[in-house]
């Protein structure tokens with residue numbers, strides 16, 4: 517990746533209709549459910565997100581190799597070892613596939629980008645090993661790549677898992693729970709981070725006929741069959757957040773995002789409430805949401821983002837651009853995402869004089885030395901959300917150069933086309 521895009525704008529009035537692609541999170545779940553349901557569940561409005569496209573391709577390959585089982589190892593172990601499956605930068609898909617592969621016949625080496633090899637997975641591997649799965653580390657203990665030998669005898673139906681590192685481990689286990697011969701009682705140890713993502717998983721399983729019980733910190737799923745259904749993937753609310761940011765930084769904004777509803781499964785739909793603080797109203801009608809800017813003084817000073825970590829960059833950059841000092845909590849998981857997002861934000865915001873400081877678990881944004889440069893070049897650290905969160909700055913900084921602009925493909929490949937459609941000028 518090496519192409520940079522410089523973003524600028526002639527005016528600060530936005531009026532556009534933007535059709536967002538399907539939610540990466542919903543789509544990843546739907547694809548795994550579809551694969552496990554053996555044809556009973558069908559997915560529509562599949563996301564264009566590169567992570568979902570990669571996952572779909574891998575699941576298709578697994579399905580076709582399982583269908584052509586001729587011997588011991590349908591995943592086609594080569595002379596040089598098991599078949600390698602490369603998930604690239606897709607963290608959610610990496611975690612879901614780790615659990616999924618333990619139920620398939622054959623052996624696989626599951627790997628990803630260099631960054632993926634630094635994103636911890638030991639908590640999930642330990643849980644799967646306790647169930648009886650056969651997984652080993654091909655390089656470093658606790659991190660991908662993983663060697664997974666599928667098919668195992670289930671040793672227990674009780675698993676305890678830490679809840680405060682990544683909810684993706686919990687979702688990965690829940691997605692395979694009803695397919696386990698003994699089902700699963702998952703005890704969540706400590707606070708649960710990114711809780712709406714676990715609720716999304718359970719709702720989607722329920723759509724596919726899988727019942728659960730959630731009492732205190734234990735989620736139980738009995739062995740049961742998927743029911744025939746069609747899962748429609750909603751448009752991506754995390755992607756919508758960049759349009760809320762655009763509205764927040766514009767002088768006047770009227771935007772329509774078709775397909776988004778107020779009763780979404782996605783926790784990131786909370787962006788409507790967060791951005792109401794910045795004068796952005798959300799009106800749900802005509803099968804979508806209308807955003808309108810009605811300027812008002814910003815009062816809210818404290819934001820807890822534990823339930824919506826993917827909105828952190830969007831919100832922090834908006835506060836920085838508006839010179840709004842604020843305090844953020846619930847950002848602990850940001851250091852193990854596509855990049856260390858705290859460090860990335862600190863490095864880039866300082867280019868406009870804004871400091872993000874960390875004390876314990878509390879992050880403070882200090883805009884007292886904020887300035888508006890003529891031009892700002894933003895590094896993206898192989899993180900789609902760095903590119904998309906900083907691009908709206910073109911409404912306040914005359915020229916914003918985004919490095920490695922294709923990074924947006926991970927979740928929102930049409931991002932730059934949509935930006936142009938909304939009147940931003942892109943020079944590539």
Ligand SMILES: O=C(O)C1=C[C@@H](OP(=O)(O)O)[C@@H](O)[C@H](O)C1
Pocket residue numbers: 540541542544608681682683684687709710713825826849
């Ligand atoms: O389950 C999911 O689809 C996701 C869960 C979240 O991760 P964590 O649970 O690691 O915070 C989120 O950041 C990620 O983009 C998608």
Ligand SMILES: C=C(OP(=O)(O)O)C(=O)O
Pocket residue numbers: 567605606607608609826853854901927
């Ligand atoms: C954290 C993210 O993705 P993943 O963990 O799936 O790589 C994200 O999309 O912000």
